[in-house]
Amino acid sequence: MVSEYTQLTQKVTDYDLAATLSSGQAFCWDLTGPNEWRGWIAGNPVSVVRGSDCFRLTGRKLTRDVAARYFQWDTDLAALIKTFPQDEPMRQALAYCPGLRLLRQDPWETTANFICSAMKQIVQIKQINRALRQRFGKEVEPGQWSFPDWRTLAAASEADLRECKLGFRAKHLFHAAWQLTAGEVSLEAVESLPTPEARKELMKLRGVGEKVASCILLFAYGRQDVFPVDVWVRRAIHQLYFPKRRTFTEKQARIFVAKYFGPYGGYAQQYLFHWIRTVGALPPSPRLRG
DNA sequence: TGGCAGGGGTTGA
DNA sequence: TCAACCCCTGCC
Numbered sequence: 685m686v687s688e689y690t691q692l693t694q695k696v697t698d699y700d701l702a703a704t705l706s707s708g709q710a711f712c713w714d715l716t717g718p719n720e721w722r723g724w725i726a727g728n729p730v731s732v733v734r735g736s737d738c739f740r741l742t743g744r745k746l747t748r749d750v751a752a753r754y755f756q757w758d759t760d761l762a763a764l765i766k767t768f769p770q771d772e773p774m775r776q777a778l779a780y781c782p783g784l785r786l787l788r789q790d791p792w793e794t795t796a797n798f799i800c801s802a803m804k805q806i807v808q809i810k811q812i813n814r815a816l817r818q819r820f821g822k823e824v825e826p827g828q829w830s831f832p833d834w835r836t837l838a839a840a841s842e843a844d845l846r847e848c849k850l851g852f853r854a855k856h857l858f859h860a861a862w863q864l865t866a867g868e869v870s871l872e873a874v875e876s877l878p879t880p881e882a883r884k885e886l887m888k889l890r891g892v893g894e895k896v897a898s899c900i901l902l903f904a905y906g907r908q909d910v911f912p913v914d915v916w917v918r919r920a921i922h923q924l925y926f927p928k929r930r931t932f933t934e935k936q937a938r939i940f941v942a943k944y945f946g947p948y949g950g951y952a953q954q955y956l957f958h959w960i961r962t963v964g965a966l967p968p969s970p971r972l973r974g
Numbered sequence: 975t976g977g978c979a980g981g982g983g984t985t986g987a
Numbered sequence: 988t989c990a991a992c993c994c995c996t997g998c999c
Contacts, residue, residue, distance in 0.1 A: 708982075800981035808995065851993025855985075893984050914982040957982090974984090 692748055698761045699931045700783030701734045707958045708786055708806050709903045711797050711813040712831070725754045726790065728841040729828045744824065756788055764908075773924040774952065777959035784958055786913035786951055787903065791871040793831045793863070794904035799857050800850060801893035801899075808849070837861035856891025863889055881908050894938075909947040911941040921958045945946045 692780045705713040705721055730743035730751075731969035737868035741751055752758060761783070765876040770772050786937040813831070820828030820836050837845065838861040863869050869889050874882045879901060898912035913921075913934055921940060922932035945952040 699982075711980090798982095803981050803993090804983090805996080811995090846993085849994070851995095852991085853993080855992090891984065895983060899982095899983095912982090916982055938982090 688744050689742060690746050692739075692743075692746065692751060694739045694741065694748070694751070694757060695734075695737060695740055696757045697737065698756075698783045699739075699755075699757060699785055700781055701732065701739070702784070703781045703786045703958060704787065705828050707784060707808075707954060708961070709790060709899075709954070711806070711810045712793070724793075724831065726750050727824075727830050729825055748837060753788055756785055759785065761785070763946050764951055767948050768952045768955075769944060769946070773920075773947070773956065777955040779822075780963060781955065782960045784907065784955055788906050789904050790831075791874065791900065791904040792834055793898050794838075795860065795871065795886070795889065795892065795896075796834075796857060798896040798899045799860055799889075801896070802856075802891070804853075810962075816845075819844070819848055834864040836863040838865040843888055853891065859890035860892065874905060879910065882907070892956060900935055902953075908948045908950045910951045911945055913937045913941060914958065917953065918942075920956060925955075 697968050699720075701721065702715070705723070705762050706715075710723070710832060713721050716722045717729070717733075720731060721734075722729065722731045725743060726731065728744040728746065729955060730741060730746055733740040739755070739757075743751070755974065768778070774824075794810070795814060796816070797809060801809050804812070815910065816837075817829035818829055820832035822841060824830050837858065840858070842854050845858050848854075849890045860869075864871065869885060874885050877885060883894075883897045883902060886900055892900070895914050898910050901907040901910045902912060911917075915934075918932065918934050918937040921937045922929065924935070925940070925944075926932055941949060
């Protein structure tokens with residue numbers, strides 16, 4: 685068993701691991717010690733320790749190629765950031781968290797996570813992810829359950845899924861798992877499709893609309909131009925770029941971001957989003973207002 | 975302590 | 988275009 689585990693050290697620069705793992709793109713990571721995170725890559729448990737200039741990884745069946753693909757540490761961040769718009773919000777977002785990165789995650793787990801994300805906060809999505817593992821996953825280590833594949837969920841029932849705190853999302857996830865099992869939609873085919881067709885293919889899945897499809901394309905398929913627009917982003921774009929407009933619809937936001945943020949708009953979005961969410965750069969929502 | 979409003983979305987009418 | 992869908996959180 686011990687021989688299944690490998691240890692790797694990887695030199696990394698400009699990589700804020702904590703921000704990256706907690707910025708709402710992945711839901712399977714927990715901070716377990718000073719600079720130490722435990723989570724999952726390609727169906728296997730992994731721990732990552734952030735050293736001063738390196739990552740020290742320990743994982744079951746972990747190879748450097750698999751880790752490099754997941755963490756995307758070869759990305760030339762400086763070159764990519766140069767393509768961002770040179771405006772004040774973007775400058776502040778970049779200054780706030782200079783090493784934020786995009787991961788490249790497993791398409792199925794990402795799809796399932798974001799189907800479950802509708803009207804849920806990050807903490808709750810993590811709870812659902814954990815519950816699905818414990819209820820339907822394989823125990824690959826004592827207390828460590830892998831994320832269940834779609835066949836397993838399709839073989840369960842909607843009621844079983846509801847017990848994992850999914851609420852009305854249980855119907856969506858169950859149906860999507862069933863569609864994949866039946867071959868109605870292929871996540872593998874999405875890989876080679878141009879982005880508009882890839883989006884259409886993903887949106888055939890129940891529970892996957894415009895926003896969820898964008899998240900899957902950005903976080904699992906490496907389509908870094910795709911800019912998911914949710915209520916937070918819409919509100920942010922409204923306040924930061926069009927403060928004089930009385931109303932600003934999601935459609936208006938989508939049209940604006942597609943043109944304005946360039947070939948790595950998805951990356952830019954992650955910076956803006958993380959900054960807004962953690963600093964509270966926007967006025968609070970009406971409910972939270974004093 | 976309990977009631978209540980509202981939330982990172984999608985669906986179907 | 989809009990209500991309905993679950994359920995958790997935080998406020999009062």
